[in-house]
Amino acid sequence: MNERQQARRPGGRSARVGAQVHQAVTDLIGERGYGNFTVGDVAARAGVADSSIYRRWGNLEALLTDVALTRLNARSPMPDTGTLAGDLRTYAAQVAREITGPDGPAVLHLAVALSGSGPQGRQAGADLRAERTRQLQSVLDRARERGEDAPDALEVLDHVLAPMYLRVLFGVVPLTPDYVDGLVDRLL
Template sequence: MNERQRARRPGGRSARVGAQVHQAVTDLISERGYGTFTVGEVAARAGVADSSIYRRWGSLENLLSEVTLTRLNAQSPMPDTGSLAGDLHAYAANVAREITGPDGLALVRLAVALTGAGTDQQGQQGQQARDGLRDERTRQMQSMLDRAVERGERVPAALDVLDHILAPMYIRVLFGMELTPEYVDGLVDRLL
C-alpha cells in the first residue's frame, strides 16, 4: 500500500472534522431549522472547505441523514436487559432523554424534514437519506425483537414499536408537550 492509499486513522483528523461538521449541522438546525442553510454555511461553521463535505458526504441530505443516525445511535443504543419489557422500557427512556435534550428538537426536526423530501434530485437524495435512516432504525429495533424471540417471548412488529412508542413521543416533542417517565412507561406497557 502506498502513501496515497493509507487508511483513515480512527480518532485522527478525519474523525475530528466529522465531529465538527456534525456539530455545525446540529447548531444550524437548532438556530434556524431545516432547509435554511447550505453546505457552504455548514463548512464555514465547522471550519472546513465545502469540497471536504461534498467529497465525504456527497450531498447535504446525505450529511443530514448521517448526523441524525449518528446522534440517534450514540444517544439511544439498543439495550439488552434480558427481557423485552426491560429492553423496551430502557429504549423508550433513552429516546425520551435524547429528544428532550439540548439538541433533541433539532434532531427530531431533521428526521421529520428528511421524510418530506420533494421529487427533484435534491428531494430524491433526501428520500434516500430518509429511507436509510428508517431502515437502520428498523434493523436495530428488529435485532432487539429477535433477541426476545430467541428467549421465547411474544413480540410486536418493529413498526408497532414505532407507531405506539416512538411516534407519540416525537409528536409530543414537536408540539412542545412534556414527556414524563410515567407517560413513556405507559406507552411501552400499552404496547405490551
C-alpha cells in the same frame, strides 16, 4: 472495511475533519434550523473545502442524517437488559428524555426537512429509518431467540415512539415515566 477504518482512524486527518464537520452542522442547526443552511455554510464553519464534504457524504441531506444517527446512537443506544419489556422500557425512556430535552424532537424536525427536500431528502430519510429499524429489529430478534413474544418493529414505531413524538410536537408534556412505561406495557 479496513480502508474505511484506516481512513477514519482516531486522530487521523479524516477523523478530525469528520468531527469538525459534525460540530459545524450541529451549530448551524442550533442557530438557523434545518433548511436554512447549505453545504457551503457547513464547509466555511468547519474550515474545510466544499469538495471534502461532497466527496465524503455526497450531499447535504446525507450529511444531516449522518449527524443525526451519530447523535441518536450516542444518546439513545439500543439497550440489552435481558428482557424485552426491560429493553423497550429503557429505550422508550431514553427517547422521552431526549425529545423533551433542550434540543426537542430533533429527529422529527430533520424528518420534516428531509421530506420536503426532494429525492435526496427522501432517500436520506429512508436510510435513517432503515438504520434505526435495523437496530430495533435486533432487540426484537434477541427477544424471540429467548422465547419471548415480540411485536414488529413497526408496531413499536406506531404505539410507543409515535405517541411520544406527537405529544411533544403538540405540547402535551411532560411525558411521565408512568405514561411511557404504559405505552410499552400496552403494546406487549
